[in-house]
Amino acid sequence: MRGVRWLLLKDLQILRRSPLQAVLLVAYPILIAVLVGFAISRGPEKPRVAFLNEVPAGTRINVGGQELPQANVKGRICSRVECVFVHGRGEAEAKVKSGDALAALILPANLVDKINSLSTLTPGVPEVEVMVNEENAVKAELVDDRITSLLAQANLAIARRIGSEGGHYLNLIVNGGELHAIGGTFHILGLRATASILEAVTAALPKSLRPALEEVTEFAAQARDNLDVAKPLIDRLAQPIAVDKVVVGGESPPLEIFAIAVAATLTLAFVVVLLVAGSLALEREENAFPRLTRGLVSTGGLLGEKVLLGIAIGLAVTLLMLFGMQIFVPLELGRVWLWLIAIVAGGSALAAAGAALGAAAREVRAVSLLAFMVTLPVAFLSLVPSGAVSPTVFDLIRYFTALFPFKPALQAITAALDEAGPGIGGPLLHLAILFAAYTAIARVALRRFSTV
Amino acid sequence: MRASGIVKRYGEREALRGVGLEAAAGEMVAVIGPNGAGKTTLLSILAGIAKPDAGNVESANGEVGWVPQQAALYRRLTVEENLLLFARLEGHDDPHASTGEMLELTGLRERRGEIVARLSGGNQQRINIAIGLLSRPAVLLLDEPSVGLDPRQRARLWEFVSALAGRGTTVIFSTHDIQEAERYGSRLLVLADGEGLFDGPPEGLREAVRREAPEAADQDFETAFVAYLQHRGH
Numbered sequence: 001m002r003g004v005r006w007l008l009l010k011d012l013q014i015l016r017r018s019p020l021q022a023v024l025l026v027a028y029p030i031l032i033a034v035l036v037g038f039a040i041s042r043g044p045e046k047p048r049v050a051f052l053n054e055v056p057a058g059t060r061i062n063v064g065g066q067e068l069p070q071a072n073v074k075g076r077i078c079s080r081v082e083c084v085f086v087h088g089r090g091e092a093e094a095k096v097k098s099g100d101a102l103a104a105l106i107l108p109a110n111l112v113d114k115i116n117s118l119s120t121l122t123p124g125v126p127e128v129e130v131m132v133n134e135e136n137a138v139k140a141e142l143v144d145d146r147i148t149s150l151l152a153q154a155n156l157a158i159a160r161r162i163g164s165e166g167g168h169y170l171n172l173i174v175n176g177g178e179l180h181a182i183g184g185t186f187h188i189l190g191l192r193a194t195a196s197i198l199e200a201v202t203a204a205l206p207k208s209l210r211p212a213l214e215e216v217t218e219f220a221a222q223a224r225d226n227l228d229v230a231k232p233l234i235d236r237l238a239q240p241i242a243v244d245k246v247v248v249g250g251e252s253p254p255l256e257i258f259a260i261a262v263a264a265t266l267t268l269a270f271v272v273v274l275l276v277a278g279s280l281a282l283e284r285e286e287n288a289f290p291r292l293t294r295g296l297v298s299t300g301g302l303l304g305e306k307v308l309l310g311i312a313i314g315l316a317v318t319l320l321m322l323f324g325m326q327i328f329v330p331l332e333l334g335r336v337w338l339w340l341i342a343i344v345a346g347g348s349a350l351a352a353a354g355a356a357l358g359a360a361a362r363e364v365r366a367v368s369l370l371a372f373m374v375t376l377p378v379a380f381l382s383l384v385p386s387g388a389v390s391p392t393v394f395d396l397i398r399y400f401t402a403l404f405p406f407k408p409a410l411q412a413i414t415a416a417l418d419e420a421g422p423g424i425g426g427p428l429l430h431l432a433i434l435f436a437a438y439t440a441i442a443r444v445a446l447r448r449f450s451t452v
Numbered sequence: 453m454r455a456s457g458i459v460k461r462y463g464e465r466e467a468l469r470g471v472g473l474e475a476a477a478g479e480m481v482a483v484i485g486p487n488g489a490g491k492t493t494l495l496s497i498l499a500g501i502a503k504p505d506a507g508n509v510e511s512a513n514g515e516v517g518w519v520p521q522q523a524a525l526y527r528r529l530t531v532e533e534n535l536l537l538f539a540r541l542e543g544h545d546d547p548h549a550s551t552g553e554m555l556e557l558t559g560l561r562e563r564r565g566e567i568v569a570r571l572s573g574g575n576q577q578r579i580n581i582a583i584g585l586l587s588r589p590a591v592l593l594l595d596e597p598s599v600g601l602d603p604r605q606r607a608r609l610w611e612f613v614s615a616l617a618g619r620g621t622t623v624i625f626s627t628h629d630i631q632e633a634e635r636y637g638s639r640l641l642v643l644a645d646g647e648g649l650f651d652g653p654p655e656g657l658r659e660a661v662r663r664e665a666p667e668a669a670d671q672d673f674e675t676a677f678v679a680y681l682q683h684r685g686h
Contacts (some may be wrong), residue, residue: 006540010526010533017528017567287524290501291583294518296541 003297004305011279011309029267029317033324038262047146050095050104050131051080052088061158076157077105080150096131103143104131105150108444115158163234170234173229191224253417256329260322261414265346266379268318268413269406272347273354273371276310280358281367289353299446303355303439310351311344318343322417335416342416342424346409349431352438353405359445382407405434453498453591453622458507460493460646462585470507471648473641475622477590480614482637483626486681489643491626492521495595498624523580523595527569531560531579533566538583539588552573554582558612574605578612585616591612592616598632609637630674644686 015021053074056147070317077083084101092104107128114126130147172179176190189197198217202210283289283302293299325331354371361367382401386394401407408430415424453475459467468490475481483491496502498509499518525534533622535554537614539547555561558578568576577597584592594613598606614636617623627633634642642650650657661680662669668679 002543003541006537010529010537013533014526014528286519286526287522288526290520291518291538292541294500296538347489 004301005307008309025317029321030324032263032267033321036259046082047102047142048084050086050092050101051083051090054108054109055107056109061112062116077150093131096133166234167231170227170231174224191220195220195284211367257418260325260418261410262323264318265410265413267321267348268314269350269375271317272310272314273375274368275313276306276351276354277358277367277371280306280355281364284362287366301431303336306355307351310354311347314347315343338416342412343433345428346412349405349435352435355442359442378404380404405431454510456508458497459505461505467646470648475624477615477622477639478495479637480617480641483641484630485643490526490646491643492595495593499593511591515587515589517584517587517592518583519594521577525579530565530567532564533666535606538586542586558582574601582586587635591622596626630677644681648686651675
């Protein structure tokens with residue numbers, strides 16, 4: 001144990017001696033904290049969309065001779081995206097090509113005419129034009145989603161207007177009233193009044209004539225009742241399927257807490273794995289390993305020292321980062337003891353994995369590259385949510401990422417940060433198993449070091 | 453130190469084939485031979501770094517100090533930090549005093565605060581040896597200690613090692629420089645392809661060379677030695 005203390009001191013001296021490493025260890029968490037903090041506290045920016053409205057000014061949507069109220073299309077669109085107003089198709093295309101705008105939305109001159117034709121016997125197909133630069137698949141997907149969503153909203157608004165007008169006509173037929181059309185006003189009697197008149201007339205008729213008139217009266221009453229039922233049906237046509245969201249599993253933390261947990265776990269993973277793997281490889285690169293293990297310190301002691309080094313530095317860096325985040329997003333400081341447990345448990349398993357990697361090669365550079373090549377894809381795969389890929393692929397990813405400490409460390413840190421999140425017990429047990437497994441692998445690999 | 457019948461195999465290849473060695477207190481034994489002869493393997497086994505497949509190693513007088521061919525120290529630490537670290541790991545009661553003693557012995561007191569990476573190869577090798585001496589060994593094993601040193605640095609190194617032997621330390625060193633072995637070794641052990649060809653004083657080796665390779669006897673010793681190895685089938 002005495003030897004472990006002096007080796008730990010030696011490794012800290014070496015770290016301090018390398019200004020770049022020391023600066024990175026302090027600057028990296030602060031930089032990540034500031035970047036993630038800004039990102040999650042500012043919220044998403046609206047995508048810039050070039051907007052060209054070719055519809056002649058004053059043109060109104062008219063359904064069945066009735067002009068609909070101003071829809072304020074421009075206002076609706078520009079509340080969802082940042083509109084960049086352009087004056088021609090060429091300018092719109094140039095903005096998209098140059099990347100100044102993510103997409104261009106063009107409302108053609110005949111759009112309203114086509115919409116107005118929907119209530120005629122020869123309906124057209126109203127179309128809007130969208131220009132997208134698909135050089136970046138993610139960007140293209142984002143724009144596609146935003147435009148599709150905007151159009152769905154526009155379609156919904158128009159359908160509601162049409163439904164409302166249809167309901168108004170139904171109301172006239174059922175209850176009667178004034179119809180303003182073709183430059184004049186017409187009085188509509190309505191089924192309700194028709195039925196009342198027929199009932200009054202029936203009493204004055206000879207008995208032989210009453211059955212026929214009663215049938216007409218009954219038809220008028222049935223038509224009135226059924227058309228009353230039809231009105232809500234017309235309303236539902238605008239949005240036939242409503243969404244009733246019920247959360248049945250996967251207690252998820254608030255997005256900003258999850259983002260902080262991801263940033264903290266990534267930092268912990270890279271710092272600990274790279275530091276432990278590199279530090280162990282350094283013992284071989286400096287030819288010190290055989291000299292040390294010739295009775296000065298046991299291989300178990302050396303392994304323990306590297307794990308302790310990883311935990312100590314990882315804990316300091318991750319805590320520094322979390323307290324940095326605190327400036328942007330308030331975290332529950334009453335749960336700091338849980339942060340410590342999660343970071344130490346995650347750091348231990350990550351350090352053991354780093355030691356196993358560090359035993360795989362002689363040179364620090366080769367080991368650092370190997371550690372990076374393992375940690376980065378594992379971290380990436382650990383963030384793939386269920387449903388994003390096919391069930392078989394997701395199962396494969398789940399089993400694969402369960403072999404590395406990143407995912408359980410992320411789950412433990414998420415649970416430590418968020419009271420409403422999932423429990424911390426499962427991830428801690430998972431980390432303990434991985435710690436034991438990687439320690440055993442590292443011990444076997446270290447024995448290889450000792451042989452000449 | 454006594455070793456007998458040492459055999460070491462790496463897969464199918466036999467690196468050492470029944471090699472034996474004996475060295476008394478204050479003796480300087482040179483292990484010589486061409487590259488791949490098994491010199492480093494033999495020293496590693498004597499140091500306890502590698503395990504022999506057969507044979508015995510005995511060290512009567514306690515600690516065996518080992519100085520590997522490539523300096524085994526931390527290049528980002530200073531001279532003093534390196535010595536202090538290993539003195540602490542050796543469990544010295546007063547590691548600072550031991551460090552001071554080694555700085556004196558190596559003549560690096562003035563450069564104690566310098567980062568090792570900035571020192572010459574010769575000075576790094578002196579620290580490497582000093583670290584090997586921290587355990588106050590009765591036997592010091594040096595694996596090709598003069599490789600990469602200039603003539604002046606070599607001379608200082610051998611002066612330093614000879615002084616240790618003069619104080620009673622048994623020194624066993626390997627080299628492929630026959631002249632260096634002849635000059636500093638009181639006994640020579642010749643290895644070739646893992647086989648012990650000769651064990652005796654330098655004069656004995658000259659006699660063996662004259663006897664077995666008479667055609668090269670009047671040439672320089674290195675040429676005659678190569679002819680001797682060829683006569684022995686190596």
